[in-house]
Amino acid sequence: MAAAADPAGHAPRTYGNWRRPTSPGLLGLGTVGTMILLGGLIVVVLVVMLADLITALLVAAALGVVLLSIAVRDKHGMNAVDKGTARVGWWRQRTAGEHLYRSGPLGRTPWGTHQLPGLAAASRLTEHHDSYGRPFALVYVPATTSYTVVIGTEPDGAALVDEEQVDAWVSDWGLWLANLGDEPGIIAASVTVETAPDTGTRLRREVTTHLDPDAPEFARRLLAETVRDYPAGSSTVRAYVALTFTAARGGGKRRKPAEFARELGARLPALTAELQATGAGPAHPVDALELCEIVRVAYDPAAATAIDEAHATGEVPPLTWSDVGPSAHETSWDAYRHDSGLSVTWAMTGAPRGNVQSSILARLLAPHRDIARKRVTLLYRPIDAASAAAIVEADLRAAQFRQTATDKPTARDVLATRAAALTAQEEAAGAGLVNFGMLVTATVMDTGREMDARAAVENLAATARLRLRPVYGSQDSAFAAALPLGLVLPRHVSLPSEVRDRL
Template identity: 65%
Template sequence: MAAEANKPRTYGNWRRPTSPGLMGLGTAGTVALMLGLILLVFVVMAAGLLGGLIAGLVLGMVLLVLLVKDRHDRSLLSRAATRAGWANARSAGAHLYRSGPLGRTPWGTFQLPGLAAPSRLSEHEDSYGRPFALIHVPFTGHYTVVLASDPDGSALVDQDQIDQWVAGWGQWLANLGEEPGVEAAQVTVETAPDTGHRLRREVSTNLDPDAPALARDMLTETMAAYPRGSSQVRAYITITFRAVGATGKRRSAEEVGRDLAARLPALSGSLAATGAGAARPLSAAELCEVVRTAYDPAAGPLIDQVRADGEATQMAWNEVGPTAAEARWESYRHDSGTSVSWTMTQAPRGNVHSSVLERLLKPHRDIDRKRITLLYRPLDPARAAAVVEADLRAAQFRATSNRKAVARDVVATRQAQATANEEATGAALLNFGMVVTATVTDPARLDDAKAAVDNLAATARLRLRPAYGSQDAAFAAGLPLGLVLPRHLRVPAELRDQF
């Protein structure tokens, strides 16, 4: 029993829901197959064997497009649709962005591009008197609030305390499903070089002029040498709420701000049990600085200098976008930075420890700025039961549709059964994903940054895929803006999962 108590705790059983179907097809693909076979019979009856042969070849090509998939579980149809969408965007010039008085936009401001273009920003005050920024996206009807935190880190911390933090984080995510109006949440961990302005200001304001010369010289040398090679780590938690309230009426920003003013202290205070440290809401000015630095890394040291001098940047929401941006097939050029974004296509298989993402989250010398964004979409408890039961039936159908049992299908059935059992006993259900963004100030170092992310993803046992043809959208999704990507798709995600 003592050995069992000292055994390290592991985590796993992450599962992507599937739809039942034949030959590896989903429900919609199986329906298309049946309709194709019926149509093939009528073609043979009407046009003979030759016409049936041609129709059979066409049907076989359609099935080939749906069945042939790559290591990221993307079919030929999905990849062809991505290529067609990218070609359409390039022909329309949608991959280029020029803003400001000399730009192509008629309003003459530095508005955010792409998915974040229609967003609006307002500032409110919670019941503790803390100002907080509220982002409104009219297209999806969402409101987002951003919390900043200073994580405690796992250095010199007992494993029991880390396990408690993980359990607290799981409980915080589970409570989101019970929180009224919550649509999604995300956690962004950003690493960047430390400019040293905050250290110099702290030392300069507290330096005693009567201190010994040796102490003063040591502190001066520390101020000059310490920022070299050091990094700063910042964490942001965003919570996205629906504009439609319990009464079914769409609420304005003022109404949502008054509602969140009373709820934010509890939401931010409960993060203390997760190891996130003291969480506080970001003000409108602070959020503008975060977004501006992401699109223009060269502005980061200037903003830190202004903050170190005790002054305000006085930036508005229509001034934080890039002056020029160009989305390419596998990279994104924006002002003084060039970025590449990846999306997670498979969570770690098997059981992992709580430190599985540690190396991925740490600063890396080949990447100037790195953002790891975890995306969460909590499912309503009333809907979660139907989702896990449907997934269990789909797994059982796949396992019994083959004459010979396949090991992966058997394991998938066990995982689906375990998920259904946990949900039945009160566990929450969430859909989650990840966006990784690496930014460099010198385009010549972009290949080194790509290689670094590939190596870090392997240590985290993640399967990452570059966001080909959607680098600008993935870059925006990785920012603490609370963008819910499935709501911006032309083809609903629920329909895509049926193939």
């Protein structure tokens, strides 16, 4: 069998050159580790001068243990300090009983509602209208003083689409991300792709409302059989884009929801129109009721059938923001039990190495038979043009320092320097800079299927050339961050990310 050749001779387009910024340091240590090393050596010298050699050797041994705990990392880039901090935080959480949550009239909360737990507990929801008259939900998170708007999309996928069209979509998506850095006040963005089993309610409603009463008996039986059997094994795919803005003005004054909504309402039509050019399909702002349903079904997957049935009969589910949380949840070291579901969330610790094609995430985003509900969330933090230049130049200097710190640099150090130089050139030519990450949440209805779901996600991660690690000790927070709520995790941690990156 002969393979058909491309008459134009076009090779498949590939993408890559993403890298994690590094900080300069000696012996593989970052800036903070190098400072600890130099400070420790000074202390050792002082101990030798003021005490004896045995004491100095003990101090040097203690310093060596500290440096090893910082320098030695596993395949996920975690050192002993990171793992120890997670263990201590988990122990404090269990000691305080914060891993358990009971809400509702019989719960342990004094207000008697099903409020969202954890990072989203203090969030508030309001609804406004944009300049086109479309309603949109606005989520305010007091802990980070930020507002989040959610955009619903209906992507058609890349099936039966020309390669040139896919390349154009990817190019427009990169341009859309780059333009986010110029949006006033934006601090983060996320894209959530959720796959879930189809309840069949929408199909049944569509057939029953359009069925001709004079149709032949054979056609009526065929449609009835289709409505009965087709939903078994079928899935629905939904995608949401969440944009998070700071509530503070340039001068530092916080804006009220109504004031910020007036400003955002004028910008929202342009954002949705530009998003449609990326292959996302028709984009529309998500209103308050739809967002309540999204969050409610995430915490209680069994509620999806009742909500679909209500819409099928023309009813509006009476959901408010104070009723979308779970009635009970229990967080364990590596899993999260909530109402009718059990979820496990992984975080990306390594992007695909080398160059990849545009379909690299296709299997990870597709429905899987061993996972009842799967949620893949890409997290973005746009960087403004003023800060991007300083970041890429600092990263280039750090890569060059690591390469020249030894007479025989490794191949990875050489390639890292080339990648950093290429990134600096692209940024100087006008390209945008974005920090990104990924969270993958797998939810099962039967606890006996947990191991199957874990194995499925690990296999899918391998096909996407991703390095995923379960979010140990913080499964509840990671679950909430994977929802389209605009929770910016680096702003919720005690130690700033700038300090952690320099260890």
